[in-house]
Amino acid sequence: MSLKFFNSINIPIPQNQIYKRLGYCKGITKISKKQKQIIESYKSEAILLLKLQGVALRLPIIRRIDDIVVLSDKISFKSRLLSNLVKNCSEILFMGVTAGKKIVEAIYKYEKTDLVRSAVYDAVASEYTDACFDWICNYYKQELLRENKTLLSKRISCGFSDFSIQYQRVIFEILQLERIKISLTDTYMLVPEKSATAVTGIIKMQTVKRKN
Amino acid sequence: MEKIKKYLNELIKKRIVILDGATGTQLYKKGMPSGICVEKWCLENSSVISQIHASYIEAGCDIIYTSTFGANRIKLSEYGISDVVNLNAQLATLAKKTADKRVLVAGDIGPTGKFIQPFGDLSFEEAVNIFKEQVKGLLLGGVDLFVVETIMDIQEARAALLAIKELSDKFVMVTMTFEKSGRTLEGNHPLSCLITLQSLGADAFGFNCSTGPESILKIIKIVKPFATLPIVAKPNAGLPRIYENESIFDMREEVFAKWAKKLALAGANFIGGCCGTGPEHIKYLKNSVINLTPKKPLLEKLAALSSATSYFIFKKNKFSIVGEKINPSGKKELQEKLKNFDFSLVRTLAKEQKEKGAQLLDVNVSIPQVDEKILLGKTILNLSAVTDLPLVIDSSNPDALGLALRIYPARALLNSISLEPKKLAKLFPLIKKYRPMCVLLPVWKKRLPKSLNERKRIIKTLIKKLKKIGYSKEDLVIDGLVLSISVDKQAAINTLKFIKWCHKLGYFTIIGLSNVSFGLPARHILNKVFLRLAKRQGLTLAIADPEDNKYMKNKLVQDFLLNKPKAFQKFLQIYAKRKEAPKIKPKIISIEQKIYNSIIDGDRDGIIRLLKIALERKINPLFILNNYMIPAIIKVGELFEKKEYFLPQLIASAETMKKGLNYLNPYLKTKKDLKEKKGLILLATVEGDVHDIGKNIVALLLENYGFKIIDLGKDVSCKRIISNIKRYNPDIVGLSALMTTTMTNMAKIILEAKKEGLNPKFMVGGAVLNELYAKSIGAEYAKDGVEAVKLANSLIKK
Structure with missing residues (x-):
């Protein structure tokens, strides 16, 4: 399977999630019209700075023994969390997404001079990055239907539980993340900051099974 | 009309047309392995695909689809196949042979798997060419009609439809796939897709795959009232669900058939099945709908525009503003940016005008010595990706209009067509092909009409010409031609009379509002009053500043506009000298209270001015600090804890407080005492972690409460x-x-400090931390900035 690049991900504004990330509680938090206008204008500015891109790759699972998942001679993962996640799967879907460099630069720029703006930009970038994963998953769900397959509803990222952060380098390389202008630090951080990777499983569907 | 097209158009009047069911589902059922090229496998196992076609014919369908869903250059290249035309031709021939004239064969075209500009990196022309290859092969194989299916991007649907229409005049069905949200993955709204595709010449439009019949039924109910063409429904057998570690489709045939009946009653004219369905589903489906009277399209014509994600439907007495600001005329900054293909200002203008109430956006990028064709094309692509307002493409350059109409992923309003024979000769083929709505301008050979009757004559001639290429009232908007009243005192009256005439004939109208006040004082007042008068005559659209769409009644201005005796002199006497209206007196609030409020409201821009006034009035700075500023920030903390304030409000208040404190500091005689009350805090985000916005917020709040902060970054x-x-x-x-992965570094730091005999108190925070972890490493935990202040206070007391 080849890498699939999504050079311009177009998603609706995750309005509720952005406000929720900023601590907004529906029915409790009170914002004046002026405050709302300011926050909304920062949100709009942030959206104009986003460059949402993603990449994904399907790789078949060659074998799975206990906590080891083998994808090829060179690629294998030792993680109970991952192994359990993909136990009924034929393939793994790797995904990488980024909100781009401009928004992160703007977050840093305003950190010292206008922290409100910076915090709103940060929330916008974080929520859009998360939403990119949902978008890519929906894309694959549609593609996979034609192959009688679907995606698991759960996805994980390295750094969680026993899925070591060191696998970030493996994922970085197989997804060729540098092609969407993401780099990796020695401590396995993705740069620009609002970039992330995730994996999920691809499961085969049975044809038609009757409900009794 | 092409024979099959005629036949199908007749058939849908008599009954529901039955389409086949899933091909993929049946192929896997019959043993096709996964991970292979389906189309190649079908050729190599032709008896299997023929059996599937035959089983659907036997089940009673009227149309079978060729097994060419993924037979385009991009998808086939993944399997090293390059002979696209031949593969499509052979698979079409196979289907035709099985059909043996008993049923029709639709050449099936699926998505390329790539996204097209402006939403992806595949150019529109490249996409059209890719589809053309497939169309050529399917035509060679003798297909009777075409189906473009499972499309999730309107631009891809347009590319495929244009590819077919540029090579054939056969019947084309376009079906798109929608998410549970009711939109495609690209965010396209079903009505915007309908408007775009039915104006571009699709013969049927509908929905397939992705969701089960229930979701498709909901969408059909949305689009049917606006459809001028038949509707297609090809749902999955429900939604796949996980059952005993397997994902399955489990909708039984009888249930599927009941849904099919509902789809027909809601207005579907072509019904079949997608993933998870088989011949039995089609058999049951046919039995349930075959005796129903089909619901014909409810409209013959629809006056509507679209963007990729939204739509605009014209109604007789509905008035709307067309944002006027994307026009470089007289705007140096916009001109410069456009010349450099910098579209940031264009995007901002689009956003601002929408926020102020514009429902359409006029786009004019005509700049002397700039290639308008290239610039307009790029502007259209940029705007299409960022605004959901339909565009009014404003240009007098036919080449630029041609490109813009081709690549705009929706149905635009073309502004404008005047009675200029040479230009008309260039524009008519474009209009005929892309079917935008058109603004008709009553201008003949670049000459303005001298009388109202001349305006009417020019428009009547234009309408006659457009009717010949299939245009009707619903496709046209007549320009009221507003001229400046400073040049012609009768200008406003003529326009108002002309709008009334158009409205009486049932035509939609548009004006360029600000022209009326050109060269005059009090332009916004004139514009507003004139707009009110024009709306009373039935005006549909005004290209204007959305701010001008505010009700204003002014007898003098109205008299002036209507050229009443002496009104001209009176107007100039008053408005040529008039300044802004006096401001309303504000409520009297003490300056100290204003300072308190400014912190509560997070008014970062106002605090210094207020403090300055307070100091000028000789109010003791320490009194302000202790009695107003500190209570205010404490109140903000309380509001945040109660969740009545959320993070941006907390930070804004803290930043206001900080600004105020910095300003007051030199005036505070007891500054030293104040500092002695608080302690010194060293802050850092640990190694490997670059997320420090939370730490910065904590630093800001601690400073507010008088702590000295050293922030290591x-x-x-x-x-x-x-x-x-x-x-x-x-x-x-x-x-x-x-x-x-980085929180473990905290433990190392605390351990190292102990080893070195250093004993400061440690407090930790961050999204992944909790109290338990903090305790385990010998630290205290604060979940947010307000808690950090409380914790710091208590740790200092200890």
């Missing part, structure tokens, strides 16, 4: 933190981490 090594503890001897060290 982010990604700070253990060594650097230890050396700074030694250097500053802080009361508290605050550490932040956002990731499970």
Whole structure:
């Protein structure tokens, strides 16, 4: 399977999630019209700075023994969390997404001079990055239907539980993340900051099974 | 009309047309392995695909689809296949042979798997060419009609439809796939897709795959009232669900058939099945709908525009504003940016005008010595990706209009067509092909009409010409041609009379509002009053500043516009000298209270001015601080804890407080005492972690409460933190981490400090931390900035 690049991900504004990330509680938090206008204008500015891109790759699972998942001679993962996640799967879907460099630069720029703006930009970038994963998953769900397959509803990222952060380098390389202008630090951080990777499983569907 | 097209158009009047069911589902059922090229496998196992076609014919369908869903250059290249035309031709021939004239064969075209500009990187022309290859092969194989299916991007649907229409005049069905949200993955709205595709010449439009019949039924109910063409429904057998570790489609045939009946009653004219369905589903489906009277399209014509994600439907007495600001005329900054293909200002203008109430956007990028064709094309693509308002493409350059209409992923309003024979000869083929709505301008050979009757004559001639290419009232908007009243005192009256005439004939109208006040004082007042008068005559659209769409009644201005005796002199006497209206007196609030309010409201721009006034009035700065500023920030903390305030409000208040404190500091005689009350805190985001916005918020709040802060920044090594503890001897060290992988560095720092005999108190925070973890490493935990202040206060007391 080849890498699939999504050079311009177009998603609706995750309005509720952005406000929720900023601590907004529906029915409790009170914002004046002026405050709302300011926050909304920062949100709009942030959206104009986003460059949402993603990449994904399907790789078949060659074998799975206990906590080891083998994808090829060179690629294998030792993680109970991952192994359990993909136990009924034929393939793994790797995904990488980024909100781009401009928004992160703007977050840093305003950190010292206008922290409100910076915090709103940060929330916008974080929520859009998360939403990119949902978008890519929906894309694959549609593609996979034609192959009688679907995606698991759960996805994980390295750094969680026993899925070591060191696998970030493996994922970085197989997804060729540098092609969407993401780099990796020695401590396995993705740069620009609002970039992330995730994996999920691809499961085969049975044809038609009757409900009794 | 092409024979099959005629036949199908007749058939849908008599009954529901039955389409086949899933091909993929049946192929896997019959043993096709996964991970292979389906189309190649079908050729190599032709008896299997023929059996599937035959089983659907036997089940009673009227149309079978060729097994060419993924037979385009991009998808086939993944399997090293390059002979696209031949593969499509052979698979079409196979289907035709099985059909044996008993049923029709639709050449099936699926998505390329790539996204097209402006939403992806595949150019529109490349996409059209890719589809053309497939169309050529399917035509060679003798297909009777075409189906473009499972499309999730309107631009891809347009590319495929244009590819077919540029090579054939056969019947084309376009079906798109919608998410549970009711939109495609690209965010396209079903009505915007309907408007775009039915104006571009699709013969049927509908929905397939993705969701089950229930969701498709909902969408049909949305689009049917606006459809001028038949509707297609090809749902899955429900939604796949996980059952005993397997994902399955489990909708039984009888249930599927019941849904099919509902789809027909809601207005579907072609019905079949997609993933998870088989011949039995089709058999049951046919039995349930075959005796129903089909619901014909409810409209013959629809006056509507679209964007990729939204739509605009014209109604007789509905008035709307067309944002006028994307026009470089007289705007140096916009001109410069456009010349450099910098579209940031265009995007901002689009956003601002929408926020102010514009429902359409006029786009004019005509700049002397700039290639308008290229610039307009790029502007259209940029705007299409960022605004959901339909565009009014404003140009007098036919080449630029041609490109814009081709690549705009929706149905635009073309502004404008005048009675200029040479230009008309160039524009008519474009209009005929892309079917935009058109603005008709009553201008003949670049000459303005001298009388109202001349305006009417020009428009009647234009309408006659457009009717010949199939245009009707619903496709046209007549320009009221507003001229400046400073040049012609009758200008406003003529326009108002002309609008009334158009409205009586049932035509939609548009004006360029601000022209009326050109060269005059009080332009916004004139514009507003004139707009009110024009709306009373039935005006549909005004290209204007959305701010001008505010009700204004002014007898003098109205008299002036209507050329009443002496009104001209009176108007100039009053408005040529008039300044702004006096401001309303504000309520009297004490300056101290204003300072308190400014912190509560987070008014970062106002605090200094207020403090300055307070100091000028000789109010004691310490009194302001202790009695107003500190209580205000404490109140903000309380509001945040009760969740009545959320983070942006908390930070805004804290920043206001900080600004105020910095300003007051030189005036505070007891500054030294104040500082002695609080301690020194060293803050850092630990090594490996670059997320430090949370730490910055904590620093800001702690400073507000009088703590001295030394902020080492982010990604700070253990060594650097230890050396700074030694250097500053802080009361508290605050550490932040956002990731499970970096939070372990906190423990190392605390351990190292102990080893070195350093004993500051540690407080930690960050998204992945909790109290338990903090305790386990010998630190205190604060979940947010307000808690950090409380914790710091209590740690200092200890």
